[in-house]
Amino acid sequence: MNILDQLIDALRVLPGVGPKSAQRMAYHLLQHNRSGAQRLGLSLEQALSQLQHCARCNSFTEAEICERCSNTQRDPSLLCVVEMPADLAVMEQTHSYGGLYYVLMGRISPLDGIGPRELQLDKLIERASDGVVREVILATNFTNEGEATAHYVGEVLRSRGIKVSRIARGVPVGGELEHTDIGTLAQAMVERRKL
Amino acid sequence: MNILDQLIDALRVLPGVGPKSAQRMAYHLLQHNRSGAQRLGLSLEQALSQLQHCARCNSFTEAEICERCSNTQRDPSLLCVVEMPADLAVMEQTHSYGGLYYVLMGRISPLDGIGPRELQLDKLIERASDGVVREVILATNFTNEGEATAHYVGEVLRSRGIKVSRIARGVPVGGELEHTDIGTLAQAMVERRKL
Ligand SMILES: [Zn+2]
Ligand SMILES: [Zn+2]
Numbered sequence: 426m427n428i429l430d431q432l433i434d435a436l437r438v439l440p441g442v443g444p445k446s447a448q449r450m451a452y453h454l455l456q457h458n459r460s461g462a463q464r465l466g467l468s469l470e471q472a473l474s475q476l477q478h479c480a481r482c483n484s485f486t487e488a489e490i491c492e493r494c495s496n497t498q499r500d501p502s503l504l505c506v507v508e509m510p511a512d513l514a515v516m517e518q519t520h521s522y523g524g525l526y527y528v529l530m531g532r533i534s535p536l537d538g539i540g541p542r543e544l545q546l547d548k549l550i551e552r553a554s555d556g557v558v559r560e561v562i563l564a565t566n567f568t569n570e571g572e573a574t575a576h577y578v579g580e581v582l583r584s585r586g587i588k589v590s591r592i593a594r595g596v597p598v599g600g601e602l603e604h605t606d607i608g609t610l611a612q613a614m615v616e617r618r619k620l
Numbered sequence: 621m622n623i624l625d626q627l628i629d630a631l632r633v634l635p636g637v638g639p640k641s642a643q644r645m646a647y648h649l650l651q652h653n654r655s656g657a658q659r660l661g662l663s664l665e666q667a668l669s670q671l672q673h674c675a676r677c678n679s680f681t682e683a684e685i686c687e688r689c690s691n692t693q694r695d696p697s698l699l700c701v702v703e704m705p706a707d708l709a710v711m712e713q714t715h716s717y718g719g720l721y722y723v724l725m726g727r728i729s730p731l732d733g734i735g736p737r738e739l740q741l742d743k744l745i746e747r748a749s750d751g752v753v754r755e756v757i758l759a760t761n762f763t764n765e766g767e768a769t770a771h772y773v774g775e776v777l778r779s780r781g782i783k784v785s786r787i788a789r790g791v792p793v794g795g796e797l798e799h800t801d802i803g804t805l806a807q808a809m810v811e812r813r814k815l
Contacts, residue, residue, distance in 0.1 A: 428667050429680050429705075435663035438656030439634075440648045446636065448706060451667070453635045455680060456725055459668055461633030466664035468630035469649070469657050472623050476650060485624050485650060510624075511643060530651055 429455075483548060484510050484528040493526065500524045502559040506549065506578060508532045508566060512602045516564060521611040524562070527552055532565060533574040541577060549578065553587050563591045566601050624650075678743060679705050679723040688721065695719045697754040701744065701773060703727045703761060707797045711759060716806040719757070722747055727760060728769040736772060744773065748782050758786045761796045 426434065429451065436447040454462035479486040481494040493499070503524025507513050513526050527549050531539055553561050561582055565571035579589045602610065621629065624646065631642035649657035674681040676689040688694070698719025702708050708721050722744050726734055748756050756777050760766035774784045792800070 428663075428670050428682055432663040432667040435656070435660040436634075438649065438653050438660055439631075439645050441641065441644075449636075450634050452704065452725070454633065454664070455667060455671060458633050461630070462664050462668055465630040465633055466661045466668070468623075468627040469661035469664075472627040472646070472650060473654055473657055473661070475623050487623055509647065530647070 478530075481552065482513075482526045482528055483530060483552075484513060484526070498523075501557045503562060504553055504558045504560070505562045505564050507564050507602070508571060508574070512564065512566070515603050515605070515607075515610065519607050519611040522562075525558075527561075529565070529574070532568075532570045533577055534570045541581075544574075546578065546581065550581060550585065553582055554585060558587070560588045560590060563589060564602065567597070568601065673725075676747065677708075677721045677723055678725060678747075679708060679721070693718075696752045698757060699748055699753045699755070700757045700759050702759050702797070703766060703769070707759065707761070710797055710800070710802075714802050714806040717757075720753075722756075724760070724769070727763075727765045728772055729765045736776075739769075741773065741776065745776060745780065748777055749780060753782070755783045755785060758784060759797065762792070763796065 432455075433444070433447045433451045436442055436450050437444065439447075442450070454465075475487050476485045477487075477489070478484070479489075479491040479494055481490050484491060484493075486492075488495075500523050503522075504527055505513075505516065505522060505524055506527045506529060507516060508529050508531060510528055513528055516522060516526075529544055529546075529549070531544055533539060533541060533544060552558070561578075563575040563579060565574045565578075575591055579591070582589045597605070597609075627650075628639070628642045628646045631637055631645050632639065634642075637645070649660075670682050671680045672682075672684070673679070674684075674686040674689055676685050679686060679688075681687075683690075695718050698717075699722055700708075700711065700717060700719055701722045701724060702711060703724050703726065705723055708723055711717060711721075724739055724741075724744070726739055728734060728736065728739060747753070756773075758770040758774060760769045760773075770786055774786070777784045792804075
């Protein structure tokens with residue numbers, strides 16, 4: 426394979442990119458945005474070599490334990506479980522929560538072959554069982570998959586004697602945290618209910 | 621900006637990729653396809669450092685002059701003008717043409733701000749005026765933009781005393797070469813008419 430075809434092929438690792446758009450991307454980069462392509466190449470390299478999962482919250486970080494988890498100002502007795510880093514970011518914007526987080530990096534989704542094992546829920550269970558966490562707050566999306574995930578995680582943690590709550594259904598049914606206005610989300614955090 | 625945000629931002633250089641899909645791509649690569657991401661990074665680097673425009677046909681090549689243009693078996697008196705490398709590739713599959721090519725790397729498209737100057741048509745004119753080329757065959761798409769490009773390029777070349785032809789309208793009106801069956805395309809090449 427020549428170098429151009431190699432690039433077109435490599436672009437197909439991106440989700441949602443088929444042969445035609447990979448081709449279009451390659452031409453566009455080589456023709457119109459070489460500096461952007463250079464930046465992308467370097468960013469990929471840097472991210473792969475320097476990003477890892479935080480040993481405590483499972484989110485991406487450049488250190489072994491991320492800044493947020495190392496922050497002694499935060500309440501270590503509260504652990505908020507979200508699906509993705511973007512959910513954590515929007516939750517932080519509410520300024521309604523001062524505890525720690527655990528990022529699942531996904532959700533239970535049988536159709537995509539993602540079950541409890543693929544989500545490495547044992548890592549969450551271990552984290553929640555550190556003796557310091559007193560309450561786990563489930564803040565997965567209110568989609569079918571997010572609800573199923575909350576239900577499953579809730580069952581597992583409660584069976585281990587851990588107190589579990591779910592953020593209030595202030596978030597519209599079927600809605601995603603990331604697209605929810607900050608006020609609603611803040612209310613949902615305040616009104617969380619014990620499971 | 622942290623390394624993850626840098627990667628998400630860098631992915632937005634890809635055409636058609638907005639902030640949400642860039643985020644999804646970054647998570648996907650870091651989480652599920654690190655080797656693919658590595659390959660993409662290397663391919664970008666390699667393509668940027670090693671691909672250039674062929675001095676004769678303007679397509680991408682790893683040498684100063686590409687293999688096709690260096691092939692003395694091909695008829696240097698015929699020059700077929702196509703929009704993109706993919707068009708050249710499908711034309712080659714017809715086995716109906718043994719001359720050389722010139723790849724515009726685009727088409728005249730006023731709505732996108734691409735005029736004759738942006739297409740560097742002077743490079744084509746110079747190429748077609750080498751004294752060896754006896755006929756320029758316009759094989760741009762039969763879309764509005766491709767037709768406008770053929771019309772403009774045809775006028776310019778004919779005004780310089782160069783014989784110009786257009787592949788026959790065997791290609792359906794509004795159709796793109798890449799999506800045309802090989803037989804139709806071969807017929808269109810045979811039935812090309814002088815402009
Ligand atoms: Zn952390
Ligand atoms: Zn060439």
